[in-house]
Structures are given as C-alpha cells and as structure tokens.
Amino acid sequence: MNPSLFTGKLVRLAGQDPEIDPERIARWNRDTEYGGFISVHPMQLEGPAKWRERLQGEVTDRHYHFSIHALDGDQPIGFESIFGTRNQHGDCWVGIGIGDRAYWGRGYGTDAMRLLLQFCFQELNKHRVSLAVLSNNTRAIRSYLKNGFVQEGVVRGSDHRFGLRQDVVVMGILRSEWQAAVT
C-alpha cells in the first residue's frame, strides 16, 4: 500500500482553491486544443468569476475536485474530478485535464490518475471507475490504458467537435484490475 495517498512520483493532489484557481482554469480553457478535449460541450470563454462560483458550489460527498500540482516547482498544472457517484452500485466517473502544456506527454497526467484511482478504491471503496474520452484524444487513451483502464464501448458519433463527428470511447477499471496492477 502506498503510504501517501495524495503524493505520487511527479505530482501531488491538493484541494481546489476558489480564490486562486479560477484565473488559471479560465486561462487554460482559452487553449482550444485543451478546451476541445476537456468537455463534450461547446467550448466557451468563461471568466474567473464563473469558475469561482462553480468551484464554491460543487464540493459534496458525491463530487470531489482536486488541483494537480507538479512536485518540481509545486505549481498547479491541472485538475481532476470524481462525479456521477452511485454508492449503492459502487461506481463513479472521473475526469482529468492537464492545462499547462509544458507538462503534456511526460507522465504527469498518468501519475495524477494513478493517485485518483488509489483514492477511489482505497478511500471511497469503489468497485469500478468509469471515464469517457474523445476517440481522437490518443494521448489520453494511451495514458488511461497505462493505468489499467479497459475500453468497454464506443459511442458512435455522439460528439461534434473540431468540425467533425467524433466517437466517444467509454473505459472502465475494476477494483480487481487495479489491485492486480499495484501489488
């Protein structure tokens, strides 16, 4: 068992700060390559005030939001969330975004997801964790596979993004798969 629940090899998780984080999130979302992958909704430019309101409202026992800090330099580089929790069925959904492009493709997101899965299984006692990703977000899919996610379905043409119909890939990881990978 990892003695440190919220600190990995490259990143640590912190609570989101409604005072500090909104500026940064609003800035990340102006990067259309990032903004296009992060949500199924059309990209829009929302200022810090909107994000502040959102961050203040969403922390409950069914929603968890973390800020991802790089250990080198200790600055926030992205966020991750848990939502869609149904405790009676033991499942939840997760989402992640590395907003700071200097940290793309270098294992920071993978390390952050590893910590999030550890939190889901060790602390929240989940049976499985689900996520959805645009099929052309190959970098994200590679990262999820590395953490043990299995592709469970392809929702044909359910998203319209970057001017094209896109498939959405649904992935899941079971507790047993996670256990086998970490021991």
Added chain:
Amino acid sequence: MNNSLLVGKLTRLVQIDPEPLGENYARWARDTEFMQLFDTEAPVPRDAKKTQEWLRKRMEKARPGDFGFVIYPLEDDRPIGVTGLWDAMNPNRDAWVSVGIGERELWGKRYGSDALDLTLGFAFRELNLHRVNLNTFEFNERAVRSYLRLGFQAEGEMRGAMRRYGRRYNLVYMGVLREEWYARHRDLLETA
C-alpha cells in the same frame, strides 16, 4: 388530421399532467420489480401527492431539450407508462431516451416498443437529431430485445456497473443513428 407523429399502432403520446400521472406513477413505483427494471436508484415507496409535487418540480426545471411524454394505449384513456427525450437540444445533436411501462399486464405486448418508436420518430423527424442514446441493464432482457428490434445497436458494456439481486451486472450502452432509424421507416422519407 394526420397526427401520426404522436400516434402509433398501439399507443399515443400525451403531455404530462402531474395529477393523473402522479397517481398512477406512485402506484407503479410500489411494484418493485418494475422499478428495479426501470431505474438505477433504489425503489422507495411514494404517495401520489409527493409524486405529483416531484413531477411539477421536474417540469419547472425542464430544459428546452427535455421532452417528457405519458403513454396512453389507443383503446382507452388511462396512462400506462412514460417515455421521454432528454437534453435533445445540445449542439452535438444527440439525446438520451427513456421508456417504462408501469402497467405490468401490458408487459411483453409491444406497447413499450411502439411508444419508444414514436419517441424516436419525434427525435429524428422533428428534432433532426443525429443519434439517440440509452442505457439499460444486462438483466432486463425484454428491454434489450425491444431496443435491438427498433434498430438500436449495443455499443458497450460497462462491466459490473449495476449491483442488484445480490450480484453484479453490466450496464449496457445502446445507440441508434438517424439513418438506422430511417432504414426501418423508409415510407416516412419524402422523395423529391
């Protein structure tokens, strides 16, 4: 008057009226077998008044793309179930669909299929959607058969995402594309 958009072979779709629907829905909800086939949430008993209030609140909070319908059989004037399209006005041009027949003596008689096909017709003929999604439970074999018959394709299985009856079951994701639905309804395509 040609009202074929909302009138099928066995059923017709009617606007939600919280009074009669609430009363009937509360009765259906006491049938826990129905609720276990219909909803991921645990079945809880509810009375007619609370259900009517809940329906009123839901109607107030409805987004422009939420269309809830009550299913009536052609032969008489009582609600037998519910269907609806949810989030149908988003720019991706897709929506979620749901259907449930609360009157158990009408199960397996294609009332649900007929009503769902009407809802799909509404989605593709009027709202011009690109696709319609649903999810259902591995153990609801009757529903899965009905969806396949209407042109849905199984697109994925979320392994063990449902815990019920003391074990785990898959959550089944299904989808039907506009052209797949029209392939079964060629008569509805206008030819120039």
